[in-house]
Amino acid sequence: MSVDISSGLVARNLIDGHVTGHGPRGEITNPAKLDEVVGEVIYSSAEDVSAAVTSAAHAGAAWARTPLARRCELVGAAAKLVAQAAVDASLPELLTREQGKILPESELDIALMSMLTEYCVAVAEEALAEQHLTDQAGTRILFRKPVGVVAAITPWNWPVVLSAAKIVPALICGNTMVLKPAPNTPLAVTAVVQAMASALPDGVLNLVHGAAEIGNILTSHPGVRKVAFTGSIATGADIMRAASSTIKNITLELGGNDAAIVLDDAVVDDQLGEALATAAFATSGQVCMAIKRLYVHQNRYTDVIESVAAALDRISVGDGRDPRSGMGPLNNRAQFDRVNALVSEARQAGASVHEYGAVLDHSGWNNGYFIRPTLVTGIDESARLVSEEQFGPALPIMPFAEERDAVERANGSEYGLSASVWSSDEDRAFALGRELEAGATYVNAHGLKAFDLSCPGGGMKQSGIGREFGLDGIRAYTETAYITNRRQ
Ligand code: ADP
DSSP states (O other), rough: OOOOOGGEEEEEEEETTTTEEOSSSEEEEETTTTEEEEEEEEOHHHHHHHHHHHHHHHHHHHHHHHHHHHHHHHHHHHHHHHHHHHHHHHHHHHHHHHOOOOOOHHHHHHHHHHHHHHHHHHHHHHHHHHHHEEEETTEEEEEEEEEEEEEEOOOOOHHOOOOOOOOHHHHHTTEEEEOOOOOOOHHHHHHHHHEEEEETTTTTEEEESSSHHHHHEEEEEEEEEEEEEEEEEHHHHHHHHHHHHOOOOOEEEEEOOOOEEEOOOOOOOOHHHHHHHHHGGGGGGGTTTSEEEEEETTTTTHHHHHHHHHHHTTTTSSSSTTTTSBBOOOOSSSHHHHHHHHHHHHHHHTOOOESSSEOTTTTTGGGTTTTOOOEESSSOOTTHHSSOOOOOEEEEEEEESSSHHHHHHHHSSSSSSEEEEEOOOOHHHHHHHHHHTEEEEEOOOOOOGGOTTSBOOOSSGGGEEEBBBBHHHTTTTEEEEEEOOOOO
């Protein structure tokens, strides 16, 4: 199968190596320019989903028998085709046009796929190594088997790497897959999947399109053995219900309401302001592991606000394709409305709302889902902007007097994705960091800049189940099994 670059503009099914789909269509519009149609998605039918699962199941037996080294070679070759398509088909630009984020972020979203593949290929043998244990009573061989057909459901903020985080380890472990990307950012992922599939046996990697209904049909399909999902907590709960019908294995990467704690000994300078601003406002705040609540020791409160504000004032907000843009629009209407609602609710309750940054194109401002980077002070802990995940460019900053109190407030949440501690004393920060209820705690860093694909990422509490990336993120696509002749 060859890579049809133009097909990236019409997202269709990929089932058993064939591009199909003639169902209802949806338009993909540019969130920075609402009158610009970027492409179309052809929604899959229930029959398409079944055909995709059947195709994955048929391909599964031979793929699972393919030696690990050969699977790594093929997935490596598939990732190289993606890197090539990124250049040939200007995939980062396509991604920015459908998603809204700035071009360097789209470039990174796609480049991370190659980096993740290199990492997984390098550590696959270690991750999947068998253990042979022999003693007088006999032998035990502990080994890993693929789970089977995996359904992957991915979101619209970082669509390529969050798809890659499922495709690459799942396939390397010998599973086959049906992927459903978010219906508002299907185009770059379709191009990526088509490029990858052209290097793989037919049916190993399949693609369907649609929203909740098709997602539900896929995640409840009896032929699917595992569901890997990144998205909201509410949808995660729906997926758990759907997966429960046939006791499927699940990995859920859900939201975060990450707290960052700036201690009284932090060095407050431009660098700190820049680091906090980037960690909270990258992709217009639409990142699971972004700072969503900032707690600052009262002695540094004013200084920290000033340094973050200065960094935000250096940002120009505009079309993500414009090299001057430091922040693009929000991806979709629902998210835009929600962030605006949370901010006005806080304002009405007496909080102070401060907007920063330059507007690149005043005449086009209302033709996109633009919001300037916003800091909210004087806000009550009970405000929804603090207690819920805003997933947008509006950050509440709260003072604290006692370290203990900051930890309690940071932990007083049903979320537990990531967190950070900022201090000039790393030992102190590491000690405090252990007390935070988060899958990852960063010291003097947070968010995308701190992302490490060799570490297992994921959430505690309602932020998820299971881990992606690192060795755990590979092993998540296996069942541990053993054979033994041991008797006693
Ligand atoms: P958002 O609300 O921001 O769109 P979601 O968590 O709903 O975030 O979406 C993430 C992904 O989950 C998307 O691909 C979406 O189509 C899919 N999805 C939404 N609802 C369901 C569902 N009930 N079952 C399976 N997938 C779903």
